[in-house]
Amino acid sequence: MNGKKEKVVIVGGGLVGPVCALYMAKRGYDVSLYEYRHDPRELGYIRGRSINLAASHRARRALRDLGIEDAILRVGIPMKGRFLHVPRNVLNEKLLYATKQYPNLQLFFNHKLIDVQIDKGLITFIRTDTNATVEVKADLVVGADGAHSTLRKCVLQKPLFDFSQTYVNHGYVELSIAPEFGKQMEPNHLHIWPRGNFMMIALPNYDNSWTLTLFMPFEKFYALDADDKVLNFFYDTFPDSVPLIGEKQLVKDFFRIPPSALISVKCNKYDVEDKVLLIGDAAHAIVPFYGQGMNAGFEDCTIFNEILDECNDNVPLSLKLFSTRRKNDAHAICDLALYNYVEMRDLVTRPSYKLRKFLDDFLNFILPDIWVPLYNSISFTEMNYNKCINNRRWQDKILMGVSVLLATFIVIMSFQVVFL
Amino acid sequence: MNGKKEKVVIVGGGLVGPVCALYMAKRGYDVSLYEYRHDPRELGYIRGRSINLAASHRARRALRDLGIEDAILRVGIPMKGRFLHVPRNVLNEKLLYATKQYPNLQLFFNHKLIDVQIDKGLITFIRTDTNATVEVKADLVVGADGAHSTLRKCVLQKPLFDFSQTYVNHGYVELSIAPEFGKQMEPNHLHIWPRGNFMMIALPNYDNSWTLTLFMPFEKFYALDADDKVLNFFYDTFPDSVPLIGEKQLVKDFFRIPPSALISVKCNKYDVEDKVLLIGDAAHAIVPFYGQGMNAGFEDCTIFNEILDECNDNVPLSLKLFSTRRKNDAHAICDLALYNYVEMRDLVTRPSYKLRKFLDDFLNFILPDIWVPLYNSISFTEMNYNKCINNRRWQDKILMGVSVLLATFIVIMSFQVVFL
Structure with missing residues (x-):
């Protein structure tokens, strides 16, 4: 050197x-x-x-x-x-x-x-x-x-x-919540409004304001081509957000620039x-x-x-x-x-997701060095990304094996109760 | 207009x-x-x-x-x-x-x-x-x-x-057969030397000369880094081609330019x-x-x-x-x-390929408008490429169904012969 x-x-x-x-x-x-x-x-x-x-x-x-x-x-x-x-x-x-x-x-x-x-x-x-x-x-x-x-x-x-570049068929726009209303939101958290095939998230800024990002299929954006359509959409879908953003600001932010595209690149x-x-x-x-x-x-x-x-x-x-x-x-x-887009906008609301998260957190709590859930290994370690996925795979296998054993046990016990 | x-x-x-x-x-x-x-x-x-x-x-x-x-x-x-x-x-x-x-x-x-x-x-x-x-x-x-x-x-x-661009890990070099030797080859045909994971093909030119193209993994090309290695390789692998090309010409053509790459592009x-x-x-x-x-x-x-x-x-x-x-x-x-590279360099030598080709040609002969084999539909019709593939899929299904029926029939007959 x-x-x-x-x-x-x-x-x-x-x-x-x-x-x-x-x-x-x-x-x-x-x-x-x-x-x-x-x-x-x-x-x-x-x-x-x-x-x-x-x-x-x-x-x-x-x-x-x-x-x-x-x-x-x-x-x-x-x-x-x-x-x-x-x-x-x-x-x-x-x-x-x-x-x-x-x-x-x-x-x-x-x-x-x-x-x-x-x-x-x-x-x-x-x-x-x-x-x-x-x-x-x-x-x-x-x-x-x-x-x-x-x-x-x-x-x-x-x-x-x-080389490949691939777009998802969803775009995003950014909206904002002013500091005086931002104070009403629980700070130091990522807020998510999962809505199936679209979602909105909110991230805090240091002045108590929040940045909201709405991710949605482009067709849905193109359908909202007038102020009242946008407001109706928000009152229907994210009613709690409208008073925080303010109707006027919402419409202004929404139309400021066209929805941005999301690209993936691989070499x-x-x-x-x-x-x-x-x-x-x-x-x-x-x-x-x-x-x-x-x-x-x-x-x-x-x-x-x-x-x-x-x-x-x-x-x-x-x-x-x-x-x-x-x-x-x-x-x-x-x-x-x-994949995480699907998880954030849709899967998080499902019981299967919640059960898995509960199991992952529990196992991580009792075996912190052995059972590291996927999200934690990506965000809070320097484990190779690919290894993070492989990690998740053996965790999947173990949970699947245990479920099958448990199910078999329950079936056998039920048989004994019913027939013997 | x-x-x-x-x-x-x-x-x-x-x-x-x-x-x-x-x-x-x-x-x-x-x-x-x-x-x-x-x-x-x-x-x-x-x-x-x-x-x-x-x-x-x-x-x-x-x-x-x-x-x-x-x-x-x-x-x-x-x-x-x-x-x-x-x-x-x-x-x-x-x-x-x-x-x-x-x-x-x-x-x-x-x-x-x-x-x-x-x-x-x-x-x-x-x-x-x-x-x-x-x-x-x-x-x-x-x-x-x-x-x-x-x-x-x-x-x-x-x-x-x-957009994506993808290379196969194989390159090619072009060689040639002079008119005086080219006359010895059966004209108006594509010649193929299939060799498993590589191959050589020959196409005729109008002056009786032939253009040979050797397709091979790049590693194999890089290993042939001296005149004698190239000649040994050809004598081992394509012995019939060496007298037609001539040793001197072969080595000269082989090293004229580095092997070219093969790209696929999709948008x-x-x-x-x-x-x-x-x-x-x-x-x-x-x-x-x-x-x-x-x-x-x-x-x-x-x-x-x-x-x-x-x-x-x-x-x-x-x-x-x-x-x-x-x-x-x-x-x-x-x-x-x-896919056709795999077929040309490898599958063509297999009995299963030959049987399928025989069946395809036979069915095409008796049902020329109905049973059009994949290769024919691509090369000798204007059928949409994608439809050519779908065509092949139902042909696969029919042949598979007939095979299963035939096999079942044979098994049943064998049982009867052996046990009854």
């Missing part, structure tokens, strides 16, 4: 990009981070896409590694079960400020990625403010530029790079030709229903850092190992996140 | 692009076709990717619609079973020459697609010869620019556009925002094992032409209908082509 002069270019200054940049700068690499947008620290608050994020165990592990967990804790809202809710823009700014401690880490805003020539390690940007073309050379290019990653588009043509590898690495949403965008998007992205950085340790900073080898080690886990959390 | 002045821009001057251009010009649209490469008619023969194509029923239907089937027949090689083999470059040139008959159809070469602004219908090219930027307006942009379509990349970010729709249409490999690249790549691409054009008829040239409506009508069929031929 230290004394290394390999040049790393990171594309994307959202959340995962800066975390990766901090890890790499800490290792002594010469790191430049390029972001398409303007520096958010100069812009102030912008209303936009989902503004609240759940940092659970995996994200907090990365923040701790980088020595900024405490700073983030001070601006977040602790939730039941070791979750921390953080506004996206605040977290983004804290991460960008944290880069200042490394003289070997530079930030460049208003740089739009245009092209990468991997064999030459040459990256071309266009400055969105001056229209100037900027060429940069790098030994490693990291794509942390989100679900619609431009870097990924540049490598899409490389042989044997499998069969994240390294390309010893020079390119994809991480975060660029590598594995997932739907938000497990609250694991940011967690999985930060964990990418933690794992790549560990692999660099193991490989003595042999970058090409580390890139290959990262793909091998991360692929199944990324696919697993992608599938789990899709 | 006739007074229409809608402007159509077609991206891609390979095979499917010109066929679509001809259909649209015939309908009276103002058509411009843009191709990235130089005009192939000025370049002469270029050795490159798979140079022989099988035109079966679907491709010939399109050529017939456009009045150029006879011209193509004269340069192709008739094969057993109503196939026609055509060298790719000859077909390409014939199609480009055919565009001359339409004053409302212009060709532009050396134009590289850079960007599309769909809402404005604005397409940006860069001239590869002069570096000049060219902007074109169009009412409809058709992407026929192949498996790695640039137009598709431009629309990848549009909401609800699902959930081919129309974007009333202005963009994807066809051919850009919409549904498939592996070559059913010889249906070009056929499916040409059929796209035939079907879009039929839909424009039905919709009175309402383009936005026709685009939507095309997606709905074509999606399942495109996915079906994609899956079938993958």
